[in-house]
Amino acid sequence: MNDIAHNLAQVREKISAAASRCGRASEEVTLLAVSKTKPASAVAEAINAGQRAFGENYVQEGVEKVRHFREAGTEGLTWHFIGPLQSNKSRLVAEHFDWCHTVDRLRIATRLSEQRPPHLPPLNVLIQVNISDEASKSGVSLAEVDALADAIVELKGVTLRGLMAIPAPESDYVRQFAVAGQMAVAFTRLKARYPTVDTLSLGMSDDMDAAIAAGSTMVRIGTAIFGVRDYTKK
Ligand SMILES: *Cc1c(COP(=O)(O)O)cnc(C)c1O
Numbered sequence: 001m002n003d004i005a006h007n008l009a010q011v012r013e014k015i016s017a018a019a020s021r022c023g024r025a026s027e028e029v030t031l032l033a034v035s036k037t038k039p040a041s042a043v044a045e046a047i048n049a050g051q052r053a054f055g056e057n058y059v060q061e062g063v064e065k066v067r068h069f070r071e072a073g074t075e076g077l078t079w080h081f082i083g084p085l086q087s088n089k090s091r092l093v094a095e096h097f098d099w100c101h102t103v104d105r106l107r108i109a110t111r112l113s114e115q116r117p118p119h120l121p122p123l124n125v126l127i128q129v130n131i132s133d134e135a136s137k138s139g140v141s142l143a144e145v146d147a148l149a150d151a152i153v154e155l156k157g158v159t160l161r162g163l164m165a166i167p168a169p170e171s172d173y174v175r176q177f178a179v180a181g182q183m184a185v186a187f188t189r190l191k192a193r194y195p196t197v198d199t200l201s202l203g204m205s206d207d208m209d210a211a212i213a214a215g216s217t218m219v220r221i222g223t224a225i226f227g228v229r230d231y232t233k234k
Pocket residue numbers: 034036057082083166204205220221222223224
């Protein structure tokens with residue numbers, strides 16, 4: 001087995017173990033392979049190992065990979081935009097991606113909706129919550145989720161699927177679980193209000209177990225699959 005296939009098998013194993021420890025089925029948790037800065041050849045290795053959902057942070061780089069695999073005729077992939085989104089890049093996301101995890105204002109949601117090509121299904125969107133209330137992070141506060149959700153569900157070109165957060169780094173499991181639990185409560189409330197809501201994008205390499213125990217349905221893992229990133233080449 002090559003490294004990426006081996007790493008993927010290990011990550012999947014960790015997800016199953018974390019799910020079974022809290023009595024959840026591993027199928028309830030989708031693994032999003034975060035391929036930012038990695039070449040299409042690395043993504044191809046992951047595809048050969050059965051991976052289908054990929055996350056990208058940089059619009060142009062992500063679009064190149066989406067095009068590459070579309071031209072190669074690879075079917076069944078889903079591409080998730082998970083980076084900060086500026087208004088002037090929204091069209092590229094609306095035209096090429098299947099999901100956007102980082103919607104934190106109505107203006108961006110409206111642009112994505114208007115720019116979504118009519119021949120494609122609506123773009124799946126998540127509201128990003130600034131759960132650790134960090135000034136440097138994007139995302140709305142928990143108190144703002146309902147109002148933004150109410151407005152997003154009126155838009156024709158997007159489908160509200162749930163919530164996403166990037167909690168501040170925290171090594172203590174109990175504190176990780178407390179933060180993840182706040183997200184899970186908000187997610188459960190939103191799901192009760194809107195039938196399209198089914199996704200809580202929460203959990204990275206260091207807090208995956210706590211996120212899954214709290215109820216995450218999608219974990220975002222990069223380095224543990226593809227190895228460390230080299231930003232000097234960008
Ligand atoms: C880069 C990134 C990840 C993956 O991080 P790793 O530490 O490489 O596993 C997950 N979520 C978001 C939003 C990211 O930007």
